[in-house]
Amino acid sequence: MKTISCMNIDESLLYSFGAEGRDYKKRETVFKEEDHALYYFQIREGKVKLNNYNENGKEFIHNILGKKQSFGEAMLFLSQDYPINAVCLEDSQIIRLPKNNFFEMLSQNPNLSLEMNACLSQEVYYKLKMMQGLASQNPMQRLKGLLDYLKSYHDEDCHHCFHIAFTRQQIANLTGLRVETVIRTLKKMEKEGSITLQDRKILY
Incomplete structure (x- = not known):
């Protein structure tokens, strides 16, 4: 989308x-x-x-x-x-x-007001989606909610081309997970085809 x-x-x-x-x-x-x-x-x-x-x-x-x-x-x-x-x-x-x-x-x-309303509405929507993920005890659901939220701020409309330009520690701080859990879950997501890991870069 x-x-x-x-x-x-x-x-x-x-x-x-x-x-x-x-x-x-x-x-x-x-x-x-x-x-x-x-x-x-x-x-x-x-x-x-x-x-x-x-x-x-x-x-x-x-x-x-x-x-x-x-x-x-x-x-x-x-x-x-x-x-x-x-x-x-x-x-x-x-x-x-x-x-x-x-x-x-x-x-x-007035055109800016309409655009601002669209942006704020989009932010609320994806923030709620991310909060749903954070409420889950499943680390993969937490990470997916975060990645969807981050990708929503950008124009890329493709598969595995959006670069998540965050460190593993920053992702841990964004999701409330331990760094070790983030690393382990990202590897699992790569095996399942949800993301691509390339030279430590996360592509979503």
Whole structure:
């Protein structure tokens, strides 16, 4: 199934409404849990992980996003504080647009509002699908739910061509599984033909 690659607004349009580009270093925080939602963020270069930690300090990764993808916009509509952290996994260039300017841009460009609604709806749908997988005690179901969710953010509509650009440890943090379980389950999925493992790359 071909899906929408949320969300990639033309950079010139963002800048025309007062956006600014900012450079972030690897491991630098873009925003942290309980910060006020003040900006729309879009990645120009680099990678950002969305995460939080449980009471025991264990990290849970919600997603890892890359070039031409956005994050944090849902909280602008809700006027809620962020429930997660956004941290750069590498040196990154991120465009940010202030909240009021963001809504002004949407009001003047109704087509963007429709696209935004489609993106947010898609995210909710696949997040629910992933949560179904995470509720399963079956590691393969957990991994499949995650892989479907990650692939939903990209335009590839093919078999075993989408590169899951995460480490085994990151996948473990995304699914709540042990790294050893992830490695063992991925090998089993390869034998069953669900994925291809090629030079340590996971192709789905």
